[in-house]
Amino acid sequence: MKKFLIILSSALALWSGACFAGQTAQARFYCLSVHLDRGEGGASGWQTLDLTTLQDYGAINGELAPLFETYTHWSWFELYDELWELTYYGSLNVNKPAYKDANGNGFDDFYEVSQAVSATSSGVWQFEGSPTYTLSASWNRAAGSSVGTCVLNLSGYGSFTHTFRLLEYTGPLAYTPHLTTVTGRVDLVRTGNPEELFGGQVVFVKSPTNRFNLLELQPGAWTNASGQTLVYTNDFFTRESPWVTNYCGYVEFDDGDPNTPDDADYYLWVLSIDDMNDSDADGVPDFSDDPVILPPRRPVLQLAKGMTNLLLQIGGDVGRLHQILEATSINATVWTTNRSLVLTNDPQTVSLPIPPSPRFWRVRAF
Incomplete structure (x- = not known):
């Protein structure tokens, strides 16, 4: 029986393109x-x-x-x-x-x-x-x-x-913070009428000189309970003391009630966003804070021998890039990339050929 030596290891790598964690804030939306x-x-x-x-x-x-x-x-x-x-x-x-x-x-x-x-x-x-x-x-x-x-x-x-x-809606605003923007979606329910829904995508751009406290809502469109598209323009949102978890600004529609003839009506609304998330506990909600680059989880490796191949099981963060590296010596200064993959399951199994001689593998997560 042919014998071979296999050594497994795992490593972490910080990558500037790492994903930022999504969060959920609470929104209240009312018409003036x-x-x-x-x-x-x-x-x-x-x-x-x-x-x-x-x-x-x-x-x-x-x-x-x-x-x-x-x-x-x-x-x-x-x-x-x-x-x-x-x-x-x-x-x-x-x-x-x-x-x-x-x-x-x-x-x-x-x-x-x-x-x-x-x-x-x-x-x-x-x-x-x-x-x-x-x-x-x-x-x-x-x-x-x-x-x-x-x-x-x-x-x-x-x-x-x-x-x-009063025309008031409340609901979650799911968002992802980025370095200069915040993207998300708001899903609102009318107060007193849970069957009347309203919402859509939102994009905010942070002020380059006051990024924690001033953001500009970009033009966009939401959908109302009737399936009608309501287009809105850009407006500024502010965060002010002493309500430091709150962001507030206008949402100005071209027409807030498309069912009425011609004239724009019910067009000016206030969107209040209350975000209690503060991952780094610095007093700035995650909504406008500089996003924390989360390091990947250290991969967990297991190896099993099949009839004609090896089965390498990699446990790690789904959606992260993982590299399988190999070398003929554990002290090698150069490790060759066997393959790269983005995990779609945790754990995920990869098939490797049975080597003819001692071989060393390690997996690096990004």
Whole structure:
């Protein structure tokens, strides 16, 4: 019987192309527009009030849209008098309730479904071609509910009671950090309606001068529950003290509701990303931290003799490059690469020919 000597060894090699670990952060996504259903009431009690940001008469979308001026929100309206069967057109500007942050997370409770709202605000309104009058708004919503009540009191014209709705989604953001970018996917579920899904791919570019705290969301597109594609543009995201695990910025769609005619509506949203992952415990979440290059696991080798060949079993990290090296002397200064492979299983078996003379093998992981 022919005898032969086989010695196995394993080694590690650091490779600049090593994979970075994927992580998962939690996302909350909400629209700065508020939806108001048709309001009823008025001076006679037989009037209705519909809000819309669509230009065509009779086109109603219920949107109270952000304004960023003297008042926080605006809308056109159609006021219908059921007794006289007349429709009046006008516009209104109104403030949302004053900023309040009961849970101290840096976000306005008005837009946070988990927080209750009971407050008043003020504004102005006018019919087309008429003077401006004042209005008051009373807002009430229970904690945990995305639906509340808004009473709009138009001075001289009575009060209208509306149901208002927050548009909020939550879900995981799975991401992979890179040296200058962060890539990932967000999968969101609407609060109060788990069958309504929204999400897609995201790419962030880190600021070269403030990479831990400033990132730019790149243009992209998400898919809504109806399978429609919503395209968004680039916007900046910031990480600020004292909420050092949070990244926040706008997502601005070309049109947030493709089902309404022509005009862009419900287009401006806020994406909040909360990342508790901090692999190196340096106080910077993995989302924007310099990625840690994880070394490969040291290969574990086993050898068995088959009828006509040798079976080398390699235990190691799936997806990593492994090199099988061989030499005729354990003290050889040059080892020849027998083959290179990326592990698809752990362990993985490789067939080797039976050598005619003493042979030494080792496996190096990258």
